[in-house]
Amino acid sequence: MADFFNSVFSFLGLKLPFKFVYSNEYWMVDIGRHVFPVKKYRMLYEKVIALGAGHKDFIEPQPVNEADLLLVHTPKYIKKVRTGTLSSIELQALELPFSPEVARFFMLMTGGTIKTVEEALKTGLAVHIGGGFHHAFPDHGEGFCLFNDVAVAIEKMKHEGKINRAMVVDCDLHQGNGTAFIFSKKDYVFTFSIHQMDIYPSEKPPSNLDVGLWSGDNDEAYLGALSPHFPRIYQEFKPDLVVYIAGADPYRKDMLSGLDVSPEALNKRDRIVIENARKLKIPVAIVLGGGYTAEIEETVEIHLNTVKAAVRAWKRNPQSLVTSLIQSK
Numbered sequence: 001m002a003d004f005f006n007s008v009f010s011f012l013g014l015k016l017p018f019k020f021v022y023s024n025e026y027w028m029v030d031i032g033r034h035v036f037p038v039k040k041y042r043m044l045y046e047k048v049i050a051l052g053a054g055h056k057d058f059i060e061p062q063p064v065n066e067a068d069l070l071l072v073h074t075p076k077y078i079k080k081v082r083t084g085t086l087s088s089i090e091l092q093a094l095e096l097p098f099s100p101e102v103a104r105f106f107m108l109m110t111g112g113t114i115k116t117v118e119e120a121l122k123t124g125l126a127v128h129i130g131g132g133f134h135h136a137f138p139d140h141g142e143g144f145c146l147f148n149d150v151a152v153a154i155e156k157m158k159h160e161g162k163i164n165r166a167m168v169v170d171c172d173l174h175q176g177n178g179t180a181f182i183f184s185k186k187d188y189v190f191t192f193s194i195h196q197m198d199i200y201p202s203e204k205p206p207s208n209l210d211v212g213l214w215s216g217d218n219d220e221a222y223l224g225a226l227s228p229h230f231p232r233i234y235q236e237f238k239p240d241l242v243v244y245i246a247g248a249d250p251y252r253k254d255m256l257s258g259l260d261v262s263p264e265a266l267n268k269r270d271r272i273v274i275e276n277a278r279k280l281k282i283p284v285a286i287v288l289g290g291g292y293t294a295e296i297e298e299t300v301e302i303h304l305n306t307v308k309a310a311v312r313a314w315k316r317n318p319q320s321l322v323t324s325l326i327q328s329k
């Protein structure tokens with residue numbers, strides 16, 4: 001297993017052709033006893049190292065600055081977060097204990113997703129060992145999400161003229177309500193969400209394409225609902241960037257999931273989303289999203305499968321990457 005990357009990367013005599021973004025601070029934030037498993041970030045980092053990636057393959061993110069947050073979030077909300085003056089109702093919706101340390105965690109995560117998207121645009125593919133906080137709205141946080149890292153990263157790329165159009169492919173168990181709301185009137189972003197219908201969030205602002213699943217739906221139902229849309233939505237919308245939220249929480253043993261979906265089906269899902277984009281030479285930035293198994297190890301394995309799917313997708317379609325590497329020199 002330690003030679004996994006080497007065997008793949010010796011394919012064209014190249015070193016690891018894409019970067020991982022990760023900070024050791026991700027798992028050190030203290031949120032007390034909570035279902036949100038910050039330890040998974042460290043565990044996945046260690047697994048990726050064990051697969052053969054070196055420390056040089058990781059980029060350390062910087063916390064997002066206020067100007068970038070303002071591309072999505074309201075000045076009033078940012079001020080409340082900065083001054084620790086969120087109301088008790090707002091704290092309840094967030095479902096996380098709030099502290100300056102937690103605020104920094106989300107600023108760093110948002111900076112991490114920005115870095116991941118920048119890297120994806122340079123090399124064709126990048127993986128954030130973090131990110132995917134799709135329940136955050138412009139003026140409030142919800143469901144463990146303080147800032148919408150994916151929306152901020154896309155708006156920053158658009159603002160800087162690095163992309164014309166982006167697509168969010170959200171395969172977390174939960175509907176991407178914050179992202180759908182943020183981009184609802186912005187025709188340069190296409191939001192896709194496949195999710196379980198009969199759980200949080202109770203209100204689901206429409207994405208450009210919502211695919212609903214129901215409690216008890218199995219692998220066949222899951223993949224049957226997902227696969228007809230790929231590569232069609234890529235071909236029709238023609239994004240310059242795909243941000244893939246590869247949530248591990250649809251898994252049948254996840255504490256929040258009512259679906260009957262296996263790790264193998266989730267790995268097929270990864271391949272459908274990533275490989276179809278690669279074939280069309282669309283850069284893909286991968287972020288993790290949720291995952292809440294009682295044994296964190298199981299969530300980490302599902303995320304690791306996503307990393308492996310990314311490597312395989314590159315191996316199957318290396319040409320586009322080589323081309324973009326040459327162009328960026």
Ligand SMILES: [Zn+2]
Pocket residue numbers: 172173174247249289290291
């Ligand atoms: Zn989720």
